[in-house]
Amino acid sequence: MKEKKIRQRGRKEPRWQLFEPTNYRIFLAGVIVIILGYIFMMQGPHDSFWSLHLAPVVLVVGYCILIPLAILLRSRNGKGD
DSSP: OOOOOOOOTTOOOOSOOSSOHHHHHHHHHHHHHHHHHHHHHHSSSTTSHIIIIIHHHHHHIIIIIIHHHHHHOOOOSSOOO
16 A cells, blocks of 8 residues: 655645756855945045946846846755756
8 A cells, every 4th residue: 555645734835946056155155245335435525546447347247147146046955956
């Protein structure tokens, strides 16, 4: 006879998980870097090093590297779809 699987009441496991905790951490880091970029942009006069050179680089890192990395990164532990 086949044994029936017993479900534990009160605990529902999701069928699939879109993001893992690592993805959320990278996304949060990206948001923090973007906020820092805007804070750097507000510092000093409009032609200062902070607002003219540093802030755009920080914003590009946040928008073009960290946020896409958080979306596209998959785990390598062998769990497949």
